[in-house]
Amino acid sequence: MSKKVLVIGESREGSLRNVTFEAIAAANLVSDGGEVVGVLCGDGDLKGMAQEMVYYGAARVITVSNPELKTYTSDGYAQAVQQVIDDESPEGIIMGHTAIGKDLTPKLASRLESGLISDATEVVVEGGDIVFTRPIYSGKAFEKKKITDGLIFATIRPNNIPSLNRDDSLTGAVSEKEVQISNIRTIIKEVLKKSSDGVDLSEAKVIVAGGRGVKSAEGFEPLEKLAEALGGTVGASRGACDAGYCDYSLQIGQTGKVVTPDLYIACGISGAIQHLAGMSNSKVIVAVNKDPEANIFNVADYGIVGDLFDVIPKLTEEIKQM
């Protein structure tokens, strides 16, 4: 049965995050030929980004611009999105499983007295039902879930559900909605950026990650060069962060970021279960470790037993020559 499905878009520094397009693709499947409606909150002119959502498959987009929405607060965004939901009465809501998605969607679900399927890595139609697949037990197993009654509300993990092809011949209305926002309990005074290379770890296609085996902050340099040669970015284990070799914003794992790049190169990382929880769903995993018994080799597609300070520069040179 066709449904109206809202997609809550997410932008950063004036550009939509890729997961917004992936959410539109998921919403198209969930809607079963119904209407996919984008929602974009912020402050200022949001029309350009709203138009992009149309090119990626939203039938129409509602923009909500308000000075209170300049930076994300759960109070402000929940009030704004709730007012759109009240107007639209959708049968489904999809958003990215990002830091903002993880914060906003449970709040909305509780206000709407709805269930929520979080962190879906796949959405398919099975026997007429919409079935979501999501990891459980820190990624050691997957479960399939479907909502049999009420609102279909889900977040999707970035980099897992392919977006539709961009088609700039697609047309769809972009409308503005005014909202009332009051009693915001959080005031964001300043946003401090920690990582400077601009590539978002959770959306990166290639990650070269370093562990305690890199031995120092300088030890990350060969990894940075390899990441640059591959057009990727650098990540880390908690071991490397705890040792002060890099910033915690790079931490991947159970208590860090969850990533699903096309290529994950683990350098000097032993493969503790808490690290695997954040990267074991990467499409191709390469491990470089001098210990042949290291657990990381159990999840790796390709393993290199060796000293990372020999292997990584050689790999970088080879890749540069390709």
Ligand code: FAD
């Ligand atoms: P180590 O385990 O010390 O491994 C270093 C590896 O480097 C070894 O395998 C060694 O053989 C190899 N090595 C050394 N020198 C070289 C060399 N020259 N060349 C090649 N290989 C070399 N960890 C995370 O990563 N992310 C998390 O989110 C996370 N959350 C946690 C949450 C909880 C509640 C707990 C208890 C722990 C968590 N941890 C997390 C920590 C986790 O248990 C491990 O301690 C951590 O992942 C180990 O980091 P590591 O692999 O870099 O270091």
